Amino acid sequence: MDSITQAALGASIAGLVAGKTFGRSALLTGALLGTLPDLDVLIDYGTAVANFTQHRGFSHSLFVLAPVSLLLATLLWRWKPEPGFQRWLLLTALVLLTHPLLDTFTTYGTQLFWPTGRPLAISSIFIIDPLYTLPLLAGCIVFLLRPPAQRAVAAGLVLSSVYLGWSFVAQQVITERVQPALAKAGLADAELLVQPMPFNTVLWRATAITDRQRVEIVTGFLDDDTPLTLEYFPRQPELARAVSQLPEARRLEWFTRGFLDYRASNGKITATDIRLGIPGAHPFTFVLASERGGKLIPGNGERAPRPTMNTGALPLLWARATGAIPVLCLSSLAVPAPGEEC
Template identity: 70%
Template sequence: MDSITQATLGATLAGAVAGKTLGRSALLTGALLGTLPDLDVVIDYGTAVANFTQHRGFSHSLLILAPLSLLIAWGLWRWKPVISYRRWLALVALILITHPLLDAFTTYGTQLFWPFGTPVAINSIFIIDPLYTLPLLAGCLAFLVRPPARTALSLALGLSTLYLGWTLVAQQIITDRVQPALARAGLEQPALMVQPMPFNTLLWRATAITDDTRVEIVTGFLDRTPELSLEYFSRNPVLRARVADLPEARRLEWFTRGFLHYEQAGQQIIATDIRLGIPGAHPFTFTLANLSDQGLAPIPSGRLDRPAINPDALPLLWARLTGELPVLCLATLAPPAQGHTC
């Protein structure tokens, strides 16, 4: 999740655990601890792909954060022994462990068990979701006005947790909705990712991939028709095969679970993470190799500039969310021409 949400969650947890004794300083302590795992963004691992795939790595590993909690709690207890070591440990461990667990509900990928296993990405909540964050902010505000505000903090944590649970229910409903349409289209068991569109859990995007085809479906709870529009994108298995042995291509495949689009731009082969953003506005595209008459030449990966978001598309996205616009083509971020499909 975004840094504001993680800091607010940390502050809320700290206020609930030790706010009565620590007072308003509990919120600052919790907010700082809540942002601690994300400080790995300042580390330069040498290439764009390395920086992308190492983020949410060791600093988000439960195998690292659990023993680190013991050490940080001991230091805080020595610094301010007004609460017991056990209470400090509860405060620190709750904040540090809930941070990566919450991140795991997003699409980016969180290496909960680094250095073992694959990234965990449940995909049920967008990285910024006001409906998750606002109850926590309200609880912190109540605490600042009138500490210790235990009821307000408990209510805030309860509401945000219930909302997180709702994202899982909504995701399953949408999954059950799109799977029959994919089967009718001949995609019986594709790799499937179902995630919310930005900032909400009412409008969802389902992405199914095979070796040579990608299908996108946008559907929501406010749709006025049960019909689903399937939008097809070609993949490029030939380019994928050409870079398959490159270490950074393999790393990207591992991190994204294969949800990549390869293309040739001039003399370069580039790979785009199609999980994040939407077609035409995917934020993570990487250069992997140069093509020349001599063949394929690997290069240290670089990241291309993030595409600008067309502000004219925002009203269309809102209209699609509310169901006023029945179909929105992701390739163009526009409705299809009358009588046509995406």
């Protein structure tokens, strides 16, 4: 999740655990601890691909954060003996461990059990979702105005947790909705990713991939009984095979579970993470190799320029979420003309 959300979660937990002892300073302590795992973004691993895939790595591992919690609790206890070692340990452990657990509900990929296993991504909540964050912020604001206000903080934590649970249930409902349409299209065995569209859990995006094509479905809880629209995007398996032995390509395949779009343009072969963002606005594209004289020359995994955000699409996304627009083509972020399909 975003830094504001993680800070609000950490502050809420600290306020609940030690608010009576430290007052408002408990919120600051929790907020700082809550952002600690994300400081790994300051580390340069050498290439853009490495920086992308190493984020949420060791600093989000339960195997690392558990002993770090113990170490920090010991240091903080020696600095301030009150409220006691057990309370310090409860505070540090809850704040640090809930950070990667919450991140796991997003799509990016969290290496919860680093250095073993692959990244985990439940993908039931967008990386920024106001309905999850606002209850936490509200509880913290009440705490600041009338400390320790632990009931308000606890209420914020309960509401945000219930919303997180709802996001998982909603994901299962949408998954069951799209599976028959995919099966009818001959994609019953395709790799499937179901995730919410930006900033909400009302409108959802389902992405199914095979070697040669990708299918996108946008559907929401405010839609009517209109049949689902399947939007097809071709894939280029020959490009995937051409770079399959490159370390950067293997790393991206591992990190994204194969949800990549390979393209050749201006003599360069790129790979785009199609899980994040939406078609036309995927933020992570990497240059893997270049072609010169019929030969493939490995690149250094540099990141291609991020596409310009189309702010004009935001009203369309809102209209699609509310059901005012029954179909929104992802390829163009536009409403199809009457009688036409995406």
